[in-house]
Amino acid sequence: MSAPVQVVGIGADGWAGLGPAARTAIADARSLLGSPRQLGLVPAEATAADRHAWPSPLRDAYATTLPALADAGGLAVLASGDPMLHGVGATLADRLGPGRLRVHPHVSAFQLACARLGWAAATVELVSAVARPADVVATQLQPGRRLVAYVTGRDGAARLAAALRERAHGASTLVVAERLGAPDERVTRTTAAAFDGDADPLHLVAVEVRPDxxxxxxxxxxxxxxxxxxxxxxxxxxRDVRAITLAALAPVPHALLWDVGAGSGSVGIEWCRAEPTARTLGFEPDPVRAARARENARTLGVPDRVEIREGRAPDALAQAPAPDAVFVGGAVSVPGVLDAAWSALAPGGRLVANAVTVESEQAVIVARAAHGGRLVRIQLAHADAVGAFTAMRPALPITQWAVRKP
Incomplete structure (x- = not known):
């Protein structure tokens, strides 16, 4: 059994805030790994361990520095707050295996923020904009929602406030909490419209969402x-067909959707908005539409989870990672597309194809005969003016094939 790696959460209050078990883990270590700021929180007399600062880029450290120190034994890794809450602990568990870790969590910045504001933590959303664009906050912009956002850099709060203003939510209450837990902590209440300054590098942002x-x-x-x-x-x-389509696709955790013929990207974007760990890989042959789909993903808060590749199906599908679900909207009647999508699906995967033309409807009828599934005719009508009166004007009917691979 390899020597355990001690993962110690430490807050802005430093050594004084650590419990006995966490202090012992550091004192007994032969190697201490952390950021320069975290290492500076451990007094020289607390441990004789060799101190190692995380190098940049971190991915190189995970491949070299971390395994070498872990295999040598006696390694303690410092993490901010609760290591398993948007912290390095989850990454270490993936790299080394959870069985090798002994985690000593500290109070998280999220908990401290809720405590300072008097918010029930169970009703507050936690968003990480660390190494991610501030646009990710867009998925949380529903009136009355409370959220805490982790950010980085002195301009982290300013970037988040700008993202709120861009989406007509400058009226939202913005609470900038700096160095929470430290003797010199500072909490500033303002609005997204009013804030455009720097903050201490160690800060987070709490938001009460309010439209303008x-x-x-x-x-x-x-x-x-x-x-x-x-x-x-x-x-x-x-809109209405999209809602029916997403219900059939059934977004679930960590699932990858292929959006074949992505167009504006709407189905893949809403797949990711519905499930915060899901991802989309869209295929769109038109570069103008592909760029537009990427911008829609940014505006609606999922820029880092929606990838749009420029290419024409079925050829563009050949080198793509296997999907958990496939939506075919704009290429149903293209020879080979449905066959390629079906072949790529793992058992349990879902495929949904929407047919509008006679040719595409024939394609899904043939596919259903081969693979089973469900055919549904979606017929919608919308109120529209007819002279001085109102009538229901029918839209083109959609034939939807939905199937789950056995």
Whole structure:
């Protein structure tokens, strides 16, 4: 059995805030690994361990420094707050195996923020914008939501405030909490519209979401966002059909969706908004549409989980990672596309194809005969003016094939 690696959470209060077990883990270590700031929180007399600062880039350290120190034995790794809450602990568990870790959690910055603000932690969303664009906050912009965002850099709060203002949520309450837990902690309450300054490098942001006016569109995380939420040229799965399609695709944790013929990217974007650990790989042959889909993903808060590749199916699918679900919208009748999608799916994977033309409908009928599944005719009508009166104007019917691979 390899020697255990001690993972010690430490807060801005430093050595004084550590419990007996955490202090012992550091005192007994032969090697101490952490950021320069964290290493500076451990007094020289507390341990005789050799001190190692994380090198940059971190991915190189995971491949070289970490295994070497871990295999030598006696390694203690310092982490901020709770190591398993958006911290290095989860990465170490993936790299070394959870059985090799002995984790000593500290109070997290998230817990401290909720305590300072009097917020029930179970009702507050935690968002990490660490090494991620501040745009990720867009998935949380529903009126009345409370969230805590982890950020990096002196301009972390300013970037988050700018993302709120861009989306017409400058009226949101913004609480900038600096050095929480330290004797010199500072908590500043303002609004996203008013804040545009720097903060201590060690800070987070708490937000009470409030739109600028009643006309700001509601963008829930449930599928079926308004069509106006997307920039598009007409190549868009419309709102009602999109909601039905996402229900059939069934977003689940860590699942990868292929969006074949992505168009504006709406289905893949809402797949990711519905499930915060899901990812989308979209395929779009038109470079203008591909760029538009990427911008829609940024605006709607999932820029780091939606990848759009420029290429035409089925050839573009050949080198792609295997999907857990596939949506075929714009290429249903292209020879080989449905076959390639079906072959790529693992057992239990879902495939949904929406057919509008006679040719694409024939393709899904043939595919259902081969693989089973469910055919549904989606017929919608919308109220529209007819002179001085109103009538229901039917949209083009959609034939949807939905199947789960056995």
């Amino acid at each position: 006016h009643a006309g700001v569109p509601l963008l829930p995380r449930t599928p079926g966002l308004p069509d106006e939420a997307y920039a598009h040229d007409g190549q868009l799965t419309k």
